[in-house]
Amino acid sequence: MPRLIPDSGPQRVLAASNFVYTVGSGLYLTAGVLYFTEAVRLPAGQVGLGLGVAGLFALVSGVGVGHLADRCGARGVYVATLVVQALATAGFVLADSFWPFVLVVCVAAAAKAAGVAARSPLIRHYGGERPQEFRAYLRAVTNVGVSVGAVGAGWAVQVGTVTAYQLMVAGNAVAFVVSAVLLALLPPVAPLPSADGPRWIALRDRPYLLLTILDGVMAIQFKVLTVAIPLWLVGATAAPHWLISGTMLTGTVIVVLFQVRASRDIDCPEAGGRAYRRAGVAFLLSCSVVSLSAGVPAWAAAALLVTGVVIHTVGELWHSAAGFEVSFALAPRHATGQYLGVFGLGAGLAEALGPGLLIALCITWGRPGWYVVGALFAVTGLLTPAAVAWAHRQQLARRTGLGATEKATV
Incomplete structure (x- = not known):
């Protein structure tokens, strides 16, 4: 706890x-x-x-x-x-x-x-x-x-x-x-005090912008529990409808109990990149399990849905912890608000576009759409460590350059 x-x-x-x-x-x-x-x-x-x-x-x-x-x-x-x-x-x-x-x-x-x-x-x-x-x-x-x-x-x-x-x-x-x-x-x-140079530095930081996009794609996962699974449960499975509340409660309890613990070992940008990769794999596995809940008896559908939600929430813990780490660690202290505002653009796009995408793939298309969504998360997780490494190298180069400038001034 x-x-x-x-x-x-x-x-x-x-x-x-x-x-x-x-x-x-x-x-x-x-x-x-x-x-x-x-x-x-x-x-x-x-x-x-x-x-x-x-x-x-x-x-x-x-x-x-x-x-x-x-x-x-x-x-x-x-x-x-x-x-x-x-x-x-x-x-x-x-x-x-x-x-x-x-x-x-x-x-x-x-x-x-x-x-x-x-x-x-x-x-x-x-x-x-x-x-x-x-x-x-x-x-x-x-x-x-x-x-x-x-x-x-x-x-x-x-x-x-x-x-x-x-x-x-x-x-x-x-x-x-x-x-x-x-x-x-x-x-x-x-x-x-602001550093010398352009005012809107976050919008010029290409590695950080790439991370924002990748995190935004991964952030669509937040709508899986609130949009895709409820609609799938009601329209495609024999599971009891009250299980919608049960799945939400399951995810909430796991986050309350384990989010801090999941974040403790993610203590550097590289660890954050690896956590993104683990999260992508967890989401792929979760989507695959949920897709199997259609066409089976009610008890089996319920078991598969709860199992999928547990796996998904574990991935959510890793994704959230990774986002906390890289968004803060790779942002200059004097521009924290600006950088975190930029990082929030990804989640904002996921909020606006995620429900429609999940409905089109998972609900309209059906079982194959779940595999496509899971693969999207997995590929995003595989790409993110390289983007984190690029952003970290640029951050170190920026610090080295500022240090050299300060020495020259003295």
């Missing part, structure tokens, strides 16, 4: 703020789409279109706000993103037609992506000698918070009234405000 409470005060503040935030996120992630279709009465097609537009809109916010956090102080910028997210979420209750809906979800999605980038310098500054391990701890906290929020969302869905759904939205907005208030207890982080 990871430790329940971090050692230092700032880490405790960040963890508490993250927990409250993710309780609110759990409310929306579980039943946000149902709020717009059942309470607002928007057609499902319009909701899907609006969420897709919001996902693409969010891609442009992370890099700029991450750079702002580096230059102006991460705490204040992060608090501002939480306030904007709270206001946009509260605006959901006023969105009674398509275009107001698109406006509020775009603002909320952009603020969410910006907040991830703005929080990164805080994690690096207060994360101790191994901020990557503290980031893994926060991911475990995230899964606990989302699970708590999902319980509240379940109540709203069960009641099914407009008032219940609006209370769910209000709870989400209040959670963001409380999360921002808690950050007032966090000592501010002084902005680091």
Whole structure:
């Protein structure tokens, strides 16, 4: 078991703020789409279109706000993103037609992506000698918070009234405000001076951009548990439908118990590259096992699905830990927010494009599509160690060049 409470005060503040935030996120992630279709009465097609537009809109916010956090102080910028997210979420209750809906979800999605980038310098500054391990701890906290929020969302869905759904939205907005208030207890982080040279260095770092793309492809795996497996279970297998919740709970428990432990041995970029490779193999095996659950008795389908989810979640532990390591370790300290904002572009693309890709391959095509998806993950994992090595060599060359420049100046 990871430790329940971090050692230092700032880490405790960040963890508490993250927990409250993710309780609110759990409310929306579980039943946000149902709020717009059942309470607002928007057609499902319009909701899907609006969420897709919001996902693409969010891609442009992370890099700029991450750079702002580096230059102006991460705490204040992060608090501002939480306030904007709270206001946009509260605006959901006023969105009674398509275009107001698109406006509020775009603002909320952009603020969410910006907040991830703005929080990164805080994690690096207060994360101790191994901020990557503290980031893994926060991911475990995230899964606990989302699970708590999902319980509240379940109540709203069960009641099914407009008032219940609006209370769910209000709870989400209040959670963001409380999360921002808690950050007032966090000592501010002084902005680091920028290095000489171009301002947008992350967008010029070709190895890091390649890693962003590869991680984005691998990040499609997060939608396997939430999109592909539920649809496959209902449409192609004889497994009981309640197993959808069972598979989600299985994955959540594994992440909470083992994410920190999985991150401890991934302590350098090279280890991160190897973890990507292991994750790709695990996803290939998982997809193969899940594909076999069609056309078999219910008990066999259930056993195969649970086995596939366990294998997939082990791969998810490795993938997440690898992403924490390489994204932080290969980013210059003075540009952490900007670099992590760029790294988030990959996950943003996976968020926007992953569901459609998985539905087309795994659900529409069927069993062969699962093998194609698994092979995509495996090939991505095999390519990533070389990309990590390239990025690490460039980082060492950059440090050597800066050192030589400082000596010449002296």
